[in-house]
Amino acid sequence: MKASEWIAAYTAKPLTVTGECSLQDAARILLDAPQSRDLFVLGDEDKVCGHLGLWHLSTLLLAKPRPSQSLRELVEQITPGCVADHMDDRVMCARADENVDEILYRHDLFQQHVERRVEDIPVVDDQRRMLGVIRLSDLLGKALETMNSG
Amino acid sequence: MSVLLIGMLLLAGLGLGALGSALFRLPRVVGYIFAGILFAPDFLGGLLGADSTEWTRPIVAVTLGIIAYLIGGAATIGQLRQLGWTIASATAGKVSGSFIAVLAGFSLLGVSVVDVPGWTLALLLAAIATTTAPAAIVAIIHQYRAQGPLTTVLLGMVALDDALALIIFSLVLAGMESSGFAAAVPAIIWEIMAALGFGAAGGYLLERTARYLPEQELQLVALLGAIILLTGLANSWHFSPLLAAMALGFFTRLFGGAHSEPLFRPLENLQEVVFVLFFTLAGLHFSPGVVFSHAGLIVLYFVLRAGGQVVGAMVGARLTGAPRAISHNVGLVMLPQGGVAIGMALLLTGVPRLEDSALLVVNIVTATTLLTETLGAVAVRYGLARAGELGQAAKITDTETTT
Numbered sequence: 001m002k003a004s005e006w007i008a009a010y011t012a013k014p015l016t017v018t019g020e021c022s023l024q025d026a027a028r029i030l031l032d033a034p035q036s037r038d039l040f041v042l043g044d045e046d047k048v049c050g051h052l053g054l055w056h057l058s059t060l061l062l063a064k065p066r067p068s069q070s071l072r073e074l075v076e077q078i079t080p081g082c083v084a085d086h087m088d089d090r091v092m093c094a095r096a097d098e099n100v101d102e103i104l105y106r107h108d109l110f111q112q113h114v115e116r117r118v119e120d121i122p123v124v125d126d127q128r129r130m131l132g133v134i135r136l137s138d139l140l141g142k143a144l145e146t147m148n149s150g
Numbered sequence: 151m152s153v154l155l156i157g158m159l160l161l162a163g164l165g166l167g168a169l170g171s172a173l174f175r176l177p178r179v180v181g182y183i184f185a186g187i188l189f190a191p192d193f194l195g196g197l198l199g200a201d202s203t204e205w206t207r208p209i210v211a212v213t214l215g216i217i218a219y220l221i222g223g224a225a226t227i228g229q230l231r232q233l234g235w236t237i238a239s240a241t242a243g244k245v246s247g248s249f250i251a252v253l254a255g256f257s258l259l260g261v262s263v264v265d266v267p268g269w270t271l272a273l274l275l276a277a278i279a280t281t282t283a284p285a286a287i288v289a290i291i292h293q294y295r296a297q298g299p300l301t302t303v304l305l306g307m308v309a310l311d312d313a314l315a316l317i318i319f320s321l322v323l324a325g326m327e328s329s330g331f332a333a334a335v336p337a338i339i340w341e342i343m344a345a346l347g348f349g350a351a352g353g354y355l356l357e358r359t360a361r362y363l364p365e366q367e368l369q370l371v372a373l374l375g376a377i378i379l380l381t382g383l384a385n386s387w388h389f390s391p392l393l394a395a396m397a398l399g400f401f402t403r404l405f406g407g408a409h410s411e412p413l414f415r416p417l418e419n420l421q422e423v424v425f426v427l428f429f430t431l432a433g434l435h436f437s438p439g440v441v442f443s444h445a446g447l448i449v450l451y452f453v454l455r456a457g458g459q460v461v462g463a464m465v466g467a468r469l470t471g472a473p474r475a476i477s478h479n480v481g482l483v484m485l486p487q488g489g490v491a492i493g494m495a496l497l498l499t500g501v502p503r504l505e506d507s508a509l510l511v512v513n514i515v516t517a518t519t520l521l522t523e524t525l526g527a528v529a530v531r532y533g534l535a536r537a538g539e540l541g542q543a544a545k546i547t548d549t550e551t552t553t
Contacts, residue, residue: 064543065301067289070418071224071309072403074288078305079225079232090409 003103003123004096007132014122014133015039019050019084026083027057038120040130041087047128050087053117060086093124096131104139152205155198159189159430160423167426177286177523179429179488183516186433195434206431207500213424214493215381215395216374216417218316221490222349222399223414224309226407237306240467240480244307245280245314247462247481248455252276255454261447263510270326270507277322278495278515279455280315283488284308285425286523290530298539300476303467304483312490313396319494320345320390327388327503337388344389349397352376356398357405360413370416392497425489432492432516435499440513447510448517455518456485475537483533486526491515 001009015036017026026039039057043049065074076086094103103121120133167181189195191203225233256272263271287308291301324341328334356376360369377395384391403410441448463481472480495515498508534540 064295065288065291065305067285067292068422069288070414070421071221071284071312072414072418074284074305075225075229075233075309078302079229081228081232085228088409089407 001100002096003094003098003100003134004131006100006134006138007123010135010138012036012120012133012135012138014120014130016042016130017052017083018042019082019087021083023057023060023080023083023086026052027061030054030057036120036135038118038133039083040091040120040122040133041083042130045127046130048091048093048122048124048130050084050089051091051118052083052087053119055117056086088118091118091122093122093128094134096123096125100134100139103134155189155195156209156427158198159185159434160426162188163426163430177527179286179425179523180520182426182429183433183436183520186430187436188433189430190434190436192437203431203434203499206434206496209427210431210493210496211381211385211391211500212378213427214497215377215391216420216424217490217493218392218395219377219399219402220414220417220421221312221316222396223403223410224313224399226403233306233310235470236467236472236476237303237310239470240303240463240472240476241307241310241314243466243469244459244463244481244484245311245318247465248279248459249276249318250462251454251458252279252451255450255458259450261450263444263447270504271510273322273326274498274504274507274511275451275514277315277319278491278511279451279458279487280311280318281487281491281494282308282311282315282484283486283490283519283523283526284312286486286488286526287483287530290527290534294531294534294540295543296534296539296541297543298475298537299473300479300483300534300537301539301542303472303476303480307463307480307484311484315490315494316392316396320393323501324390327501340388341390342393344387345384345391345393346397348380348383348389349394349399350401352380352394352398353401353403354405356402356413357410360406366412366416369412373413373417424493428489428492428496429519431496432512432519435496435509435512436516437509437513440510441517444510444514448514448521451514452518452521455487459484475539479533479537483530485522485529487515487519487522492519 015029015033015038017029017039019041030036030039037054039052040048041050041052060076060080063077065077119136122133123131125131162185163182166185167178170176170181171178253272253276256275261271287304320341321338324338325334328337356372359372363369363372376398380394380398381391384394402413406413460481463484464477467477467480492515495512498504498511
């Protein structure tokens with residue numbers, strides 16, 4: 001199945017913000033859509049330019065100083081900044097014409113997503129504009145269906 | 151034999167540190183240092199065949215490089231701007247206050263030690279006096295759930311002042327390794343420019359290379375390789391390894407942006423190992439004879455450093471119009487001195503011209519670290535209580551829950 005067909009079949013709404021958005025506002029957007037854990041940051045011409053996940057956002061807003069924290073983390077706590085200051089600017093995207101199975105076989109893409117705690121795989125057009133997302137939970141559900149039917 | 155000793159030092163340090171903390175509520179560093187003393191050449195180290203401590207030099211050089219890299223990468227330019235003038239000014243005041251007080255005090259009182267020129271001892275101790283132990287301070291903030299303007303200033307200051315301390319220490323070392331003032335100026339300029347240049351180039355190359363290494367294990371190889379290579383280059387071409395490692399950290403963060411975490415996280419996880427090594431190695435050099443015969447110097451260093459930083463930080467904070475709760479407490483709560491100071495002192499044991507001073511400096515710094523880690527914890531708690539910030543994090547959480 002192509003990514004474009006997948007996002008038509010599984011209509012998961014991607015959550016997007018701009019880089020200037022405050023961390024508090026970004027958290028509110030995530031809390032309003034509890035089924036999603038990923039915010040994608042849109043830059044010029046609405047191109048996907050970054051990612052900020054629930055886990056990272058929570059650590060930025062909730063974590064208290066601990067002796068085991070590094071200096072880098074301590075500074076992060078007292079300089080909240082905006083979404084652009086904390087987003088991962090190398091978010092991996094799938095193209096609309098890519099096969100979904102192929103996306104998972106691309107080891108580096110999948111591993112990078114896992115390492116950066118991204119659960120939604122954004123699907124973009126040639127201009128890197130957001131078309132939709134492939135949700136990990138939908139992929140898992142589909143895989144279970146296939147296993148059961150097999 | 152040294153490999154065996156390192157393993158024993160780490161495990162004994164861990165054991166004694168944990169026991170001291172659990173049974174007597176002592177800071178863990180006290181246990182680390184006592185573990186080192188146990189394995190000193192005069193005690194168990196001699197029985198194990200480790201008759202000298204020369205083998206520790208390359209380990210100290212590389213591990214202090216790791217700490218310098220992490221300090222350099224602690225903040226981005228954007229974060230430095232956000233920290234604000236109060237933090238910058240209070241940090242500059244605290245660092246310069248402790249440096250000037252120790253330098254002036256030791257010089258004016260004419261403190262001299264056999265085999266060690268007066269200026270050498272005063273300058274080295276003044277440079278080391280500028281450091282702080284972030285973990286000891288943050289532990290008190292965490293334990294008493296402190297929150298408020300002083301706590302925020304404090305967290306910013308602990309992130310900045312070791313960076314300034316490393317710069318000052320590197321410049322003092324560069325000056326001392328030169329023969330005369332005329333030779334010192336170009337040497338210092340070379341130390342700074344070369345360290346910045348190599349650090350910046352290294353940071354760029356490291357960040358670019360890491361993009362092609364998706365596995366974090368491979369990134370760690372590149373990272374450690376870069377720090378060790380830079381330390382080696384610095385020793386061969388006579389520029390500051392500490393400044394270079396700091397610049398490497400700073401520029402890696404600059405080029406990597408928010409994506410640079412994988413280039414810091416693995417070494418941040420190693421930081422406690424490095425500090426256990428520093429404290430236990432300091433214990434190896436610890437000599438009760440040297441400490442008791444220079445007890446006056448140890449007290450003098452402790453008093454001058456504390457006084458200098460209290461006054462300096464107060465002046466710095468007042469210059470930016472900080473409220474009294476900050477200006478009158480900020481120097482006091484920065485009293486703990488820890489791993490970076492010990493690392494700097496240990497590094498001196500490998501500097502050819504400073505071998506005579508090194509043992510004395512290591513012992514003074516180790517003894518005062520024991521003092522500042524215990525008394526410093528009390529000072530941090532007292533300062534935060536006086537500013538009315540103890541327990542404020544818990545109160546804020548409770549208020550938010552009830553409203």
